Amino acid sequence: MSLGLLFYIEPYVYISFNHDKILLFNTLNNKHIESNQRVIINLITKLVANNGVVPLTIDCVNNKFLKSFINKARLYYIGDVTNVKHNSNYPINILPDLKFMTETEVLNNPVNTIYESINSLYFFINNKNDLVSIEYNNLHTQFINYYANNSEYTEIHLHNIINIIDSLHNSSLTYIHISGGNLLHYSEIEGLINFLKNRTSRFKIIFNIFFTDLTSFRAIATLFHNMPDYFNINVIFDGSVTSNVLASVSKILNSACYEFVIQSNRDIKIIEKQLDFSYENEHKFSPYYNHNNKTFITNLLLIKSKKQIFNQKLSIPALDMKSRINSNFYGKIFIYPDGRVHANPNSKSLGNIYEENISDIIFKEVKDGESWKMVRKHLNPCKGCLYSSFCPPISNYEIVLKTNNMCNFT
Numbered sequence: 272m273s274l275g276l277l278f279y280i281e282p283y284v285y286i287s288f289n290h291d292k293i294l295l296f297n298t299l300n301n302k303h304i305e306s307n308q309r310v311i312i313n314l315i316t317k318l319v320a321n322n323g324v325v326p327l328t329i330d331c332v333n334n335k336f337l338k339s340f341i342n343k344a345r346l347y348y349i350g351d352v353t354n355v356k357h358n359s360n361y362p363i364n365i366l367p368d369l370k371f372m373t374e375t376e377v378l379n380n381p382v383n384t385i386y387e388s389i390n391s392l393y394f395f396i397n398n399k400n401d402l403v404s405i406e407y408n409n410l411h412t413q414f415i416n417y418y419a420n421n422s423e424y425t426e427i428h429l430h431n432i433i434n435i436i437d438s439l440h441n442s443s444l445t446y447i448h449i450s451g452g453n454l455l456h457y458s459e460i461e462g463l464i465n466f467l468k469n470r471t472s473r474f475k476i477i478f479n480i481f482f483t484d485l486t487s488f489r490a491i492a493t494l495f496h497n498m499p500d501y502f503n504i505n506v507i508f509d510g511s512v513t514s515n516v517l518a519s520v521s522k523i524l525n526s527a528c529y530e531f532v533i534q535s536n537r538d539i540k541i542i543e544k545q546l547d548f549s550y551e552n553e554h555k556f557s558p559y560y561n562h563n564n565k566t567f568i569t570n571l572l573l574i575k576s577k578k579q580i581f582n583q584k585l586s587i588p589a590l591d592m593k594s595r596i597n598s599n600f601y602g603k604i605f606i607y608p609d610g611r612v613h614a615n616p617n618s619k620s621l622g623n624i625y626e627e628n629i630s631d632i633i634f635k636e637v638k639d640g641e642s643w644k645m646v647r648k649h650l651n652p653c654k655g656c657l658y659s660s661f662c663p664p665i666s667n668y669e670i671v672l673k674t675n676n677m678c679n680f681t
């Protein structure tokens with residue numbers, strides 16, 4: 272029997288389900304309710320199917336679990352009850368329905384889709400590694416922009432780099448990373464720098480240089496005299512760097528950012544000690560999994576409590592976005608010296624720039640790719656977890672560690 276009572280959920284409340292649990296999260300005050308009571312799950316299922324509003328029957332109001340749930344929902348500003356018998360304004364409550372392109376829209380507008388999706392290009396212009404320890408050959412798979420190997424020397428032709436950047440000139444492309452190998456060995460390094468200086472001021476260009484010794488660094492630094500303000504130099508150091516070296520590098524190129532490759536807590540302590548004496552500029556620590564330091568990497572990534580999950584400021588669009596795309600990977604394209612194109616260094620190649628047009632290659636990721644849309648709700652053991660949209664997106668560390676659940680409470 273209808274009582275004229277309607278229960279509704281506020282439009283700023285995010286709802287997450289699995290087979291036997293439900294979570295309602297108020298994105299304005301971070302209050303949340305979790306329940307495994309079937310009556311509550313059934314009520315919210317009906318409410319979701321009915322745009323966020325559901326009539327309350329006599330059975331509902333007499334059920335102790337529902338009564339307590341509704342009281343809590345009102346207390347937390349998650350939902351409320353309205354009496355439509357005495358109120359001529361029937362509440363129209365629309366749960367957020369965020370629009371993403373449908374598959375048909377994607378297929379009908381391939382160029383637009385690519386132009387709107389692409390954000391960052393990573394060129395590994397050569398594979399020269401004669402100056403850096405072989406143990407760092409996998410840095411590119413872990414968010415650190417260095418790629419080298421002992422195979423035959425290979426580099427991307429400058430005219431291919433120019434064609435790719437020109438073809439994406441009107442897209443949302445913002446960041447262009449230039450990395451190696453040893454950049455000094457690139458046969459057209461001056462031509463590349465001149466091209467980037469003269470034609471691409473609307474991009475942010477980042478050169479990633481792995482520091483090996485002061486002589487080489489001086490040689491490469493001379494290429495960046497009078498560089499425009501949209502050029503950024505990122506100097507990558509390993510854990511053995513000393514304060515004297517940092518001071519010298521700072522004198523040679525004082526505007527560079529420093530990136531420290533760390534493999535243990537000891538590395539962090541040593542580098543912090545060196546920084547005390549010598550350096551004030553922007554810097555960051557980049558963890559590196561070397562197959563012997565799993566505990567160190569896992570501790571950095573571990574989500575230790577639900578409190579950590581619910582303490583974040585997350586809007587409905589942000590949560591919805593997290594359930595559909597991986598913000599660590601989305602919009603990024605990696606191009607290797609032999610022309611291979613990857614949406615992620617750990618995923619399979621999408622194609623080769625020497626055989627196909629870059630737009631056609633990127634479209635493969637937009638349409639059927641595995642990386643940009645790699646989200647927890649599709650992968651075990653996170654699949655079905657209520658918090659899959661709340662946890663940080665899967666990162667390359669989880670891929671190389673071959674484990675996805677970076678939590679210790681589910």
Ligand code: SF4
Pocket residue numbers: 574647652653656657658659660662675676677678679681
């Ligand atoms: S199982 Fe996955 S989604 Fe769930 S809390 Fe752990 S890491 Fe997050």
